[in-house]
Amino acid sequence: MSDWDFELQRAQTAHTLHHLETEEGVDMTLRVTLDLEFLPGKDADPAACTKALAMFGYHVDPGEDGTLTAQIDNVALTLDEVWLHEERTTKIALARGFTPDGWGFLAP
Numbered sequence: 001m002s003d004w005d006f007e008l009q010r011a012q013t014a015h016t017l018h019h020l021e022t023e024e025g026v027d028m029t030l031r032v033t034l035d036l037e038f039l040p041g042k043d044a045d046p047a048a049c050t051k052a053l054a055m056f057g058y059h060v061d062p063g064e065d066g067t068l069t070a071q072i073d074n075v076a077l078t079l080d081e082v083w084l085h086e087e088r089t090t091k092i093a094l095a096r097g098f099t100p101d102g103w104g105f106l107a108p
Contacts, residue, residue, distance in 0.1 A: 004090070004094055006087065006090070009086065009087075009090065009100070010079075010083055010086075010087070013079065013082055013083055013086055013103075014079050017077060017078075017079055017082065020077070026077065027107075028077045028078070029077075030076075030077055030107050031074050031075060031076055031077075032074075032075055032077060032105035032106060032107055033071055033072070033073045033074075033075070033105060033106040034071065034072050034073075034075040034082065034085055034103060034104075034105050035069055035070070035071050035103060035104045035105060035106070036058075036069065036070045036071075036085065036086060036089045036090075036100065036102075036103045037067055037068070037069050037070075037100070037101045037102055037103065037104075038067060038068045038069075038070070038089070038093040038098035038099065038100055038101060039066075039067055039098060039099050039100075039101045040066040040067065040068075040097060040098055041097045041098065041099060042097070043097040044066065044096065044097030044098050045096045045097055046062060046066070046068060048096045049068060049092065049093055049096035049097070049098055050062070050068065052092045052095075052096065053068075053070045053089060053092055053093075056088060056089075056092070057072060058070040058071060058072050058089065059071045059072070067101070068093070068098060070089050070093075072085055075105070077105070082103070086100070086103060
């Protein structure tokens, strides 16, 4: 996990949120269901990752290809709130053999 560049990841999240607001016209006052996707590595432990994410209130859906999607409701589209969930789930996933592959959201 020490090799992961959290500063770059946060900067990319800030850029994405800015793009959504300025280029896509997304209503940034929305509270959304946030989806965070993780790709399995060779030592991935899906059961442990799912259990750890669930302990923090995430609903986890396994994909047929081994990906995991962690979902949580009622998230504000702000850098602080999205990053709270992104950083937390990334740390959990990295420790269990997964790497982040982006996030998205469902508007209410």
